[in-house]
Amino acid sequence: MPYTYDHPHPAVTVDVVVFAISDGRLAVVLIRRAQWPHAGKWAIPGGFVGIDESLKRAAWRELREETGLKAGHLEQLGAFGRPDRDPRERVITVVYISLAAVDRLRLEAGSDAADAKLFFVDELPELAFDHARILGHAVERLRDRLDTQGVVQRLMPQSFTLTELQRACESISGAPTDKRNFRKKLRALDAVEPTGEVRRDGPHRPAQLYRAKR
Amino acid sequence: MPYTYDHPHPAVTVDVVVFAISDGRLAVVLIRRAQWPHAGKWAIPGGFVGIDESLKRAAWRELREETGLKAGHLEQLGAFGRPDRDPRERVITVVYISLAAVDRLRLEAGSDAADAKLFFVDELPELAFDHARILGHAVERLRDRLDTQGVVQRLMPQSFTLTELQRACESISGAPTDKRNFRKKLRALDAVEPTGEVRRDGPHRPAQLYRAKR
């Protein structure tokens, strides 16, 4: 069933960069492509926008179809549209960013994807299309925008230690932080509260567990 | 000559929000639409993306065709694509922001536009499509991103008084500033230098003229 226009139209896709903190490091959800082009390579989950579907809704749907994830807040990163970025036809993609707490992440490979998996952003495999460039921009955006408050409320699991939180913030900002200054800022932010539980995980003093406040 | 696809494709346009400072106030370039839809209403200049043309290049070309302006730096604001934003067909638009010094602004109406004109952002006419919403986002982005340095180098004319510069910054940030604090910051920034000329324009002490440094 063909669709006809009197001037050429590009295809429009949406892609969703899902960030999470795994093992104290910034990570991203990728799917392995099953089909040409770039079959076997890893890619940012996404797909074509329905003709009567908003961009954000398409992003939510595609993420769910390809990874099983239900995105919370989706923030638009921007549009990427170099003429040669897809060998099939002219494709313009609108990229969204989503944040997920690792303990809510249950990845299931969808029909379009052979596999879905978390990768550390500093250990990425070879990526399909211009997805390496897109991910670079996404990480940059994250660095610029995400503050400690945001990390606590959107990336950390239900309970965590202050050192884990600090590692997460450092892996996003890329810079090491002083422990006492970090905790002083947390006090000022009033963003976390102790759960009362502790975590014992080695030959050292147990760590108090915290949760996001409110 | 028809173009056919096996699934429906949206049309993709680019729009360019050109900001300038006019009379000390933040202003934007709009064109009056000549044709349906929204004939007679004012709109952000823009048009369809060529099938082998990058988004930024399309933005530059459309701005030139519709207003005669050659954009300097173009920053992408994002994509807007609600399904019902254009009555002709599904249209997804990618919006760019450009800054222009008023003394370089020579507006010429192009073929697609009955007229091109500067409007103060706080005295906008009724706008076509969802352009009011887009402009709102563009102004917000400008407020978030543009610092004094950027205003000096990209929005001010070749020579200007410090009060004019302060008015410009205030009209972008939306907040009044203390004159002495503003000038102290300018000294710290090392962004302007006196031209040696003065401007006489009323029953008061003449103002020293400055230019952007470097």
Next chain:
DNA sequence: GCAAAAGTGTTTGAGGTACACCCATGC
């Protein structure tokens, strides 16, 4: 007892904010 991470305050410097008066001009 020793290795390993948890936890805890003070000092300093930079930058931002608040604030009031004299100056040069046109009329």
Next chain:
DNA sequence: GCATGGGTGTACCTCAAACACTTTTGC
């Protein structure tokens, strides 16, 4: 001489950065 905008400096406060030792545990 008066109305109008141009031009100038100080005091305070807030926030970020630097910095070292004690505590609790497993082995």
